[in-house]
Amino acid sequence: MDLTTLTYIAVGLSFALYIGIAIWAKASTTGEFYVAGKGVNPVVNGMATAADWMSAASFISMAGLIAFLGYGGSVYLMGWTGGYCLLAMLLAPYLRKYGKFTVPEFIGDRYYSKAARIVAVICLIFISFTYVAGQMRGVGIVFSRFLEVEILTGLIVGMGIVFIYAVLGGMKGITYTQVAQYCVLIVAYTIPAIFIAFQLTGNPLPQLAFGSTVNGTGEFMLDRLNQVVTELGFLEYTTTSKSTIDIFAITVALMVGTAGLPHVIVRFFTVPKVRDARSSAGWALVFIALLYTTAPAVGAMARLNLTETIQTGEVGDPEGNLVFEERPDWMKRWEATGLLSFEDKNGDGRIQYYNDANAEFAAKAAEFGWQGNELKVDRDIMVLANPEIAQLPNWVIALVAAGGIAAALSTAAGLLLVISSGVSHDLLKGTFTPNMTEGQELMAGRIAAAVAILIAGYLGYNPPGFVAQVVAFAFGLAASSLFPVIIMGIFSKKVNREGAIAGMLTGLVFTMGYILAYKGVFFDPIIANTPENWLFGISPEGIGAVGMVLNFIVAFAVSKVTAEPPEHIQHMIEDIRVPKGAGGAVDH
Amino acid sequence: MDEQSAAYWKRNVKLVSVLVVIWFIVSYGFGILFVDALNSIEIAGFQLGFWFAQQGSIYVFVALIFVYVAKMNKLDREFGVHEDDD
DSSP states (O other), X not given: OOHHHHHHHHHHHHHHHHHHHHHHTOOOSHHHHHHGGGOOOHXXXXXXXXXXXXXXXXXXXXXHHHHHHGGGGHHHHHHHHHHHHHIIIIIHHHHHHHOOSOHHHHHHHXXXXXXXXXXXXXXXXXXXXXXXXXXXXXHHHHHHHHSOOOHHHHHHHHHHHHIIIIIHHHHHHHHHHHHHHHHHHHHHHHHHHHHHHHHHHSOOOXXXXXXXXXXXXXXXXXXXXXXXXXXXXXXXXTOOSSOHHHHHHHHHHHHHHHHHOHHHHGGGXXXXXXXXXXXXXXXXXXXXXXXXXXXHHHHHHHHHHHHHHHBOSOTTOTTSBOBGGGOOHHHHHHHTTTSEEEOOTTOSSBOOOOOTTOHHHHHHHHHTTXXXXXXXXXXXXXXXXXXXXXXXXXXXXXXXXHHHHHHHHHHHHHHHHHHHHIIIIIIIIIIIOTTOOHHHHHHHHHHHHHHHHHHHXXXXXXXXXXTTTTHHHHHHHIIIIIHXXXXXXXXXXXXXXXHHHHHHHHHHHHHHHXXXXXXXXXXXXXXXXXXXXXXXXXXXXXXXHHHHHHHHHHHHHHHHHSOOOOHHHHHHHHHHTSOTTOOSOOOO | OOHHHHHHHHHHHXXXXXXXXXXXXXXXXXXXXXXXXXXXXXXXXXXHHHHIIIIIHHHHHHHHHHHHHHHHHHHHHHTTOOOOOO
C-alpha cells in the first residue's frame, strides 16, 4: 500500500476513535462540561494532562530545536517538566480542595474582587489564544505534508473534529479523547526513536543509546558528535553560546509559566480527591517524561545522522562530501516541501554543510574551495523525517503523522475549553449575567467553544506575523501574572485584594512592555534584540522570571500598607490547606 | 487556626521546602550553575552536567513528586485530616 493511503487510514482511524469517545462521553451538566464531574481517575487524568500539555511544539519541533541548540536546548527539557513539581506541591492539591471550576474564579474568590477575576480572565484568554494558533498551524502542516491536501482543508477537518468532541463532550469528552491521543502520540514518537537508537548504537533504549558507543567505532555518541560538529565550525554540542544568567532565567520562566498555565491547572480540578490531585501530577510527569527523556536522544542522533550523511569523509577532502545526485530519497521528498534545500555554490556537485557564520572556520573552508554553506534544513522536519531517515516501513511514517495531529488536537481542545469556561463561567455567569440558569450557561459554554474554534482556525490559516514571537508572551504572562497570585493566595494569609491586583498588573505590564520593546509585535522593536541591550543580560524569553519576582515584591509591599483580608477569607485559606472535606462535583 | 492545624501546616511547609531545595539544586544547580564543573566528570558516555540538564533532572522531578505524595498521605493520616476512603 502506498504511503498516502496508509496515512489516510491511520489518521482516519484515530479520528473515528476520537469521535466515538465524544459520543460516549457527552456532557450534560456544567460540572461535566467544565471539570468532567470531578470523577476522573488520577492515572487517567495524568495521561490526559500529558496529552493536554504536549503540543505540536513538543512533538514536532522540540527534538529538532535541541538537535541544533545542543546543551542550549536543555531550557525546554527542564523548563517544560520542572513546573510539574511546583504544580504538585504548591498548587494542584489546594486548588482541588477549593473545588470550583476555573482559575479566575479562585483568584476572584480569594481576593474578594471581581476586578481581580476579570484581570485573570483577560490573561487567560490572551495566553490561550496565543497557544492555540500554533496548534492549528501544526495540524495544517502535518496534513499538507502527509496527506497532500491544502493547509486550509487540513485545518477545516481538524477544526471539525475538535468541534465535535469539545463542544459536545466538554471537559469529559476532552479528557477521554486526550487519553487516546496520548497513546497515539507516544507510540508514534518512541517507535522511530527506538529503531534509530538500535541502528546507531545497538542499544534500543534511546535514553541509554544517548550515552552509548556508536556502532563500528569505540566512541561515545556525544564525544563523536562534539568532534564532528566542531570540525565543521559549529559550537560543541554539549555547550551553548547563551549566558548562564539567560539560561537560568528562561528555565525559570518556562517552569513557572508551565505551573501557571490555566489549561494545565484546570486538569487537576477533574479528579475526585485532594490526594488524587497530588498523585495525578506525578503520573502526568511520568507520561511526559517518556517523551521528554527520549527527545534529547532523538535530537542528538538526528544531528549526528544528518552531519555524517553529508560529510561522508574527511573535512577538506575534495571527495569527503555527499554527491548531490546520490543523496538519499528522504532528502528528495522533503525538498518538495521547501523545508530542506540545497544550493551548489561552488559548483562541485557535492553538498557542503558547515558553519559559515564562524569567520575563522569560513576562512579555512575557503581554502578547501567551499564557498558557503549549501544546505538549509528547517528544524521542524527532524522528527517527521526520522522514520524515513531510519528507512522504517511506511506504516510507521503514517503513525507519526497521526501522532503529530494527536499532539496538536489534544492541546488545542484543552485550550479551547479554558477559553470557553473563562467566557461562560467567569465573564457571563460570574460577572455580567449572574441570573443565568445552568442550561443557559452550558449553552453559552458550547457557543463560546465553537466561536473560539473558528477564531483559532482563522489564526492558524492566517498566522499573524507575530505568532512565533508571542510564544514568549504566553509563558512570560503566565509566570508573571497568574502563578504568583495563586501561590500567595494559598501560602499567605496577609496578601489582600489591593496587593494581588497591584502585583498582577505590575508583572503583566513589566513583562509585556519588555517583550514588546525588544520584539515589537504590531510595530518595529524599539530596542535592538541583542544581548548587550538586555536588562541583566536576560532575553525576552526569560523576562517572565523577573516579572514574577516584581509581582511578589509589589503584592507583599502593597498588602503591608493596606487593610488585611477579611475574616471569612482567612477561614477560606485555612480550609483549602487541609484535604479533609473536599466535595465531589459542585454545581452552583 | 487551632494548634493542631497550625502544626499540620508547619510540617507540610517544611516538607515542601526540603523538596523544593532538592528540585532547585538538581536542575538549576547541577544542570545550569555548576554545569561546567560537572562536565569535567564523564560517566557512561555522558558529561555529568549535560546529563543532569537533559536527563537526570527529569528523573529526579518524577521521584520528588512521588516522595511528596507518599509523605503527605502519611502526614494527613497522622493529623486525621485525610479524606474518607470510598
